[in-house]
Amino acid sequence: xxxxxxxxRPEPERTKPIRNRTAYLxxxxxxxxxxxxxxxxxxxxxxxxxxxxxxxxxxVNLGYKIIDEHILQGxxxxxxxxxxxxxxxxxxxxxxxxxxxxxxxxxxxxxxxxLCMDSVELALKTPRILTHGLHSQVSDEPKxxxxxxxxxxxxxxxxxxxxxxxxxxxxxxxxxASRLYIHVLHASDxxxxxxxxxxxxxxxxxxxxxxxxxxxxxxxxxTYTGVVVDQQTNEPxxxxxxxxxx
Amino acid sequence: xxxxTSGSSGGRPARTxxxxxxxxEEYGRLTREAMQSYLPTGEPKGFLYDLIxxxxxxGGKMMRSSLCIATAKxxxxxxxxxxxxxxAIEFLHNALLVHDDIQDDSEERRGRPTLHVEHGLPLxxxxxxxxxxxxxxxxxxxxxxxxxxxxxxxxxxxxxMAWESAEGQxxxxxxxxxxxxxxxxxDYLTMVLKKTCWLAMIFxxxxxxxxxxxxxxxxxxxxxxxxxLGASFQIQDDLLNFIADDRYGKxxxxxxxxxxxxxxxxxxxxxxxxxxQVRLKEIxxxxxxxxxxxxxxxxxxxxxxxGSLEYASKIAHGLAGAxxxxxxxxxxxxxxxxxxxxxxxxxxxxxxxx
Numbered sequence: 001x002x003x004x005x006x007x008x009r010p011e012p013e014r015t016k017p018i019r020n021r022t023a024y025l026x027x028x029x030x031x032x033x034x035x036x037x038x039x040x041x042x043x044x045x046x047x048x049x050x051x052x053x054x055x056x057x058x059x060v061n062l063g064y065k066i067i068d069e070h071i072l073q074g075x076x077x078x079x080x081x082x083x084x085x086x087x088x089x090x091x092x093x094x095x096x097x098x099x100x101x102x103x104x105x106x107x108x109x110x111x112x113x114x115l116c117m118d119s120v121e122l123a124l125k126t127p128r129i130l131t132h133g134l135h136s137q138v139s140d141e142p143k144x145x146x147x148x149x150x151x152x153x154x155x156x157x158x159x160x161x162x163x164x165x166x167x168x169x170x171x172x173x174x175x176x177a178s179r180l181y182i183h184v185l186h187a188s189d190x191x192x193x194x195x196x197x198x199x200x201x202x203x204x205x206x207x208x209x210x211x212x213x214x215x216x217x218x219x220x221x222x223t224y225t226g227v228v229v230d231q232q233t234n235e236p237x238x239x240x241x242x243x244x245x246x
Numbered sequence: 247x248x249x250x251t252s253g254s255s256g257g258r259p260a261r262t263x264x265x266x267x268x269x270x271e272e273y274g275r276l277t278r279e280a281m282q283s284y285l286p287t288g289e290p291k292g293f294l295y296d297l298i299x300x301x302x303x304x305g306g307k308m309m310r311s312s313l314c315i316a317t318a319k320x321x322x323x324x325x326x327x328x329x330x331x332x333x334a335i336e337f338l339h340n341a342l343l344v345h346d347d348i349q350d351d352s353e354e355r356r357g358r359p360t361l362h363v364e365h366g367l368p369l370x371x372x373x374x375x376x377x378x379x380x381x382x383x384x385x386x387x388x389x390x391x392x393x394x395x396x397x398x399x400x401x402x403x404x405x406x407m408a409w410e411s412a413e414g415q416x417x418x419x420x421x422x423x424x425x426x427x428x429x430x431x432x433d434y435l436t437m438v439l440k441k442t443c444w445l446a447m448i449f450x451x452x453x454x455x456x457x458x459x460x461x462x463x464x465x466x467x468x469x470x471x472x473x474x475l476g477a478s479f480q481i482q483d484d485l486l487n488f489i490a491d492d493r494y495g496k497x498x499x500x501x502x503x504x505x506x507x508x509x510x511x512x513x514x515x516x517x518x519x520x521x522x523q524v525r526l527k528e529i530x531x532x533x534x535x536x537x538x539x540x541x542x543x544x545x546x547x548x549x550x551x552x553g554s555l556e557y558a559s560k561i562a563h564g565l566a567g568a569x570x571x572x573x574x575x576x577x578x579x580x581x582x583x584x585x586x587x588x589x590x591x592x593x594x595x596x597x598x599x600x
Contacts, residue, residue: 056563056567057564058431059431060567060568062431062432063435063474063477065432066436066439070473071466071469071470074406074469
């Protein structure tokens with residue numbers, strides 16, 4: 001009886017993972033040839049591994065610490081901003097609408113006032129607008145220029161006043177300016193002295209008509225209204241309003 | 247004050263996810279085409295408009311814009327929906343590069359002389375300002391693409407990102423001016439979070455998510471993911487500065503010449519003996535032109551002696567791991583797609599450039 005020799009696997013060159021400096025740096029040409037570094041004891045090996053893990057852990061922990069603080073700061077800033085805007089919203093909901101309405105009203109009044117003054121200025125410069133209307137003024141521009149001499153539509157305004165004065169002239173009839181006459185202007189309060197210094201002045205034929213208004217220094221502050229009439233027929237053709245401000 | 251660049255990939259191409267260059271090429275082209283329509287023409291061409299289009303036309307990987315488009319797409323948007331935001335990102339990025347180069351007095355950008363070297367400081371500075379202004383236009387055009395509400399939200403994100411970037415830049419410039427030493431890793435990472443991560447990662451991610459998911463996603467986790475990704479990216483970029491490689495396109499040891507407070511420089515200072523610290527401080531107090539090559543060589547040798555590069559590399563790898571973890575928190579539940587793999591792949595791609 002032959003006794004077969006028992007087969008054995010060859011002893012492995014290494015029995016545990018190679019965890020040393022050379023393995024970490026991947027400098028080994030052959031794992032089998034190099035094997036574990038005998039000079040490198042387990043304690044040192046464990047120290048290096050721990051150190052490596054420590055750095056990684058340190059980096060990641062630090063990263064989470066920084067970013068979580070950063071997110072928290074961002075949230076706090078956002079919350080503060082939200083609270084501030086909520087406060088503004090609450091405040092404005094109570095008085096904001098009223099303020100908005102008042103502001104709109106003030107704005108409209110300012111716009112209307114400016115519009116009125118611009119209209120008066122335009123009308124005084126080109127009274128044809130008053131007698132022919134804006135449309136005809138625009139469409140008949142060449143004709144107006146041609147006949148401006150005969151119709152006497154050129155106006156200038158002369159105001160002599162130490163007080164601030166607003167003037168509004170409203171003419172409804174188409175008349176040569178030379179036929180216009182202004183009656184004495186009266187205030188609504190009959191006790192106040194009338195304003196007598198308003199008149200149309202004629203100069204040379206080609207010169208523009210002048211609306212001259214003289215406000216005495218002792219004239220009371222009030223709104224003075226007078227009728228503009230056709231001198232030939234004495235029929236009213238418009239009104240002149242002079243507002244003397246205090 | 248250089249922000250992390252998306253430099254060339256090389257070294258170990260086998261590990262590079264094939265999806266990354268494809269996505270960068272596709273979305274980069276889309277963004278570049280859209281950028282062209284915003285670049286002004288006419289006069290003063292030679293003094294302004296040629297300068298504005300200089301850096302954008304030099305190339306670059308378009309990583310920031312691609313990240314924005316990919317994120318929007320992952321959440322269901324079309325690439326076109328995110329293109330205005332992507333354009334704004336690239337214009338602002340280029341504007342900051344122009345100003346960075348002036349602040350650092352850098353001589354080369356993307357393989358050519360920097361704008362201020364070519365055209366002089368005043369015109370380059372003005373072109374940088376104009377690029378900054380130009381980035382506003384596509385943000386306003388967002389109203390047509392994503393509606394006024396989300397356009398406004400993206401604008402607010404841009405506002406925050408711009409402030410964070412300015413603060414981070416100020417920190418780094420201030421440290422150099424005041425010769426601050428012994429800075430901690432926390433100081434460095436806080437600076438990088440602001441200077442690099444917001445523009446490079448957090449803003450593209452968050453705006454992409456707004457465009458794609460509208461109100462249906464929590465934006466905070468994008469700050470975490472963007473920070474870990476951006477910080478590992480910046481550290482790796484700083485490490486590349488010590489490697490002579492034409493593909494990197496920057497001056498070898500340029501950060502040491504500039505005295506930049508990198509993770510490595512802070513580490514070597516903390517590890518040094520008191521005498522060595524005094525010497526380091528004296529060298530860093532000198533203006534750049536007065537530093538000697540022998541001093542730079544000594545600082546570099548000290549880093550090798552104290553293992554500062556290995557230290558920084560480990561931190562970068564740890565942060566990249568955290569980025570992957572955060573990626574799965576945000577994108578894990580979404581179906582697999584090329585865009586999702588692109589975003590995930592960026593965590594390892596940052597190390598492929600060595």
